[in-house]
Amino acid sequence: MSLAAPLWRWTAALLAPVLRLHLRRRAARGKEIPERIPERFGHGAARPPGRLLWLHAASVGETLSILPLLGPLAARDPGLSVLVTTGTVTSATLLARRIPPGLAGRVLHRFVPLDVPRWVARFLDGWRPDAAVFVESELWPNLIAAAARRGVPLCLVNARMSVRSARWWARAPGFARGVLARFRLVLAQSEADAARLRALGAAATCPGNLKYAAPPLPADGADLARLRALTAGRPIWLAASTHPGEEAVAIAAHRRLAALHPGLLTVIVPRHPDRGPEVAALAGDLPVARRAEGREPDPDVALYVADTLGELGLFYRVAAVAFIGGSLVPHGGQNPLEPARLGCPVLAGPHTWNFAEIVARLEAAGGLTRVVPGEDPAGALAEAVSAMLTSPGRGQGQAGAALRVAADEAGLPDRVAEAILALLPAPPADAVGAGGCVAAAPETSGPPVSRKVDGSD
Structure with a gap:
């Protein structure tokens, strides 16, 4: 068993006070929204009824990658709600602007908790996602391990592993295998990325790159x-x-x-x-x-x-x-x-x-x-x-x-959406209507961002 995993867990727990100070400093520079800092401690859960898919995208680039998935996911599962977490203010702003109006009530946003065990546990206990999708190279060991222990099916989409990152992970091969093997589905954005991920222990395939499927950037x-x-x-x-x-x-x-x-x-x-x-x-x-x-x-x-x-x-x-x-x-x-x-x-x-x-x-x-x-x-x-x-x-x-x-890969979002939905558990019997369709979750009012939450952690 690799010692890197417990070392990471203990180090993150010990650094929690420093991370609180770091977040306050980021807020002073406009890098965090002060009233939403509690989300970084795992607060702010407001789980909607029905099935919930959690998508985590680090910043703007990753958020743009998942936008083409939202429509196909919603169309294939009318009762599905989607929680999107990001780590930057710019990505949250972009998401709020780019969500199609018809999906605004079904797509929620929160800032991802930092990778401190008790903050991660609070987030997962509050939201209880039915499956989780991480985008590109977002590999937070405590978050991934805690989700896997709760039986949450994990997927890594548009996965990217640079040569430099692969060398870093290869220094702790047991740790890398322990993180990557928890993903049931790893969809790489290129064959080279897939090969590097497989060398580190992931069962990676390459269906294509979602960046090819993104819609043109909008303009007023x-x-x-x-x-x-x-x-x-x-x-x-x-x-x-x-x-x-x-x-x-x-x-x-x-x-x-x-x-x-x-x-x-x-x-x-x-x-x-x-x-x-x-x-x-x-x-x-x-x-x-x-x-x-x-x-x-x-x-x-x-x-x-x-x-x-x-x-x-x-x-x-x-x-x-x-x-x-x-x-x-x-x-x-x-x-x-x-x-x-x-x-x-x-x-x-x-x-x-x-x-x-x-x-x-x-x-x-x-x-x-x-x-x-x-x-x-x-x-x-x-x-x-x-x-x-x-x-x-x-x-x-x-x-x-x-x-x-x-213009290549126009049909890729549909194929990726189908693969992701296959990870979700079957909906409960009382959620299926007479026509065989999943009943839609009630829409929430307001923008797809968090309301103010209690500031304790």
Whole structure:
């Protein structure tokens, strides 16, 4: 038996006071919602009647991955309620905005409890899920072990295991097997991920990547019309979901491009909107405006910092080309399928391991251009952007190729939903109507977020 599991459990229990302080500090920085911190201690259960499926998605990317599952799950089981837990405020906000109106009463949200044994136990005792689905690489040992001990069937969907993470888990092979073997169903997002997961003890298969099945990012129609009117005739390029170090490169690239492309508008969308003031400060003497301050990209604005949440779909629709952030710095890249679905040509740097299989397919199809920074990252980025701005036909051809790749796996959410529902226990006899359908759980009023709960832990 591996000693890592009890060591993790004891360490988490001992760290509980420190974690409380950590949460308060996060709340002071806007990283937690103060009145909802008790959810991190397992409080706030409000289990609806009927069968309950628990979906856990860490942050924005994982939340976007499960959105395509909600419709098929609800359609196949009309009596099913879904609890979605996340770990970030941005993912909770995104979920509240993106849940289809017809499902709002059946999809609840809570922040996931931290992996402290008594907090995990309180959460599971309160919600009593009939099955649990973890997304991508969310492997919290205490949470997983406690759910398994209660007989909750576990599933890992769109599972991802990077080379670096696999090496880390391989240092404690018994611990890795003990965690992964608890999952009855492991559906990897690529064959390479499946192979690494199998090497660590998971019974993994690869049905496909749910990221291919996500719907296009939304955009408010009125905002889109206004933005197009304000920027009509201007060449526009977008640096999307950028990380520290990339904004300075994008701004330096703008300075090189401006002389070649009169009226150029550079839009930067930082991955974390709270970095908006920091990004704007990098502009120096360039005319800059921040969306979070209510400013618009007027004709005299050269650099527009879109430091708001959930509006990438708006800017992908107006940009002639988009650079995907997290790829010029060693972060691993963000999702290149988001611009591809909207017909926006895609540029990416060398660091794309978070989406290695997707990037490889896009490159093979001619749907993505690599930016090789070398000793002059700004020059390399400017050259790639300029090539798209000066050759609209090239950009359209690349966008078409990317769109065809993004359209793959259209039926995957239905297949994954069926596999997940097979893990659920049969509904009680009194929940089945005369027509054989499961009776729908009563809808709850209000948004799919927690009401205030008692602050004790």
